[in-house]
Amino acid sequence: MRAKLLESFSTQQLRQMAKQHQLAGYSKVKKADLVELLTARWLYTKQNASLSLAQSPDYQARS
Secondary structure, eight states, X not given: OHHHHHHTSOHHHXXXXXXXXXXXXXXXXXXXXXXXXXXXXXXXXXXXXXXXXXXXXXXXXXX
């Protein structure tokens, strides 16, 4: 679903997003590769946010 949304952006917009996320090697890749790169970044960030939250003392206290 995230990839579908990203595909609606232009290559230039996707490159700007990659730059904002400080991803390396984005300037010479094709649109499909940018979508894959940004999707992977989003999944990685989402997974780490979940782990960080679960490890938080505040979160554990609420459980």
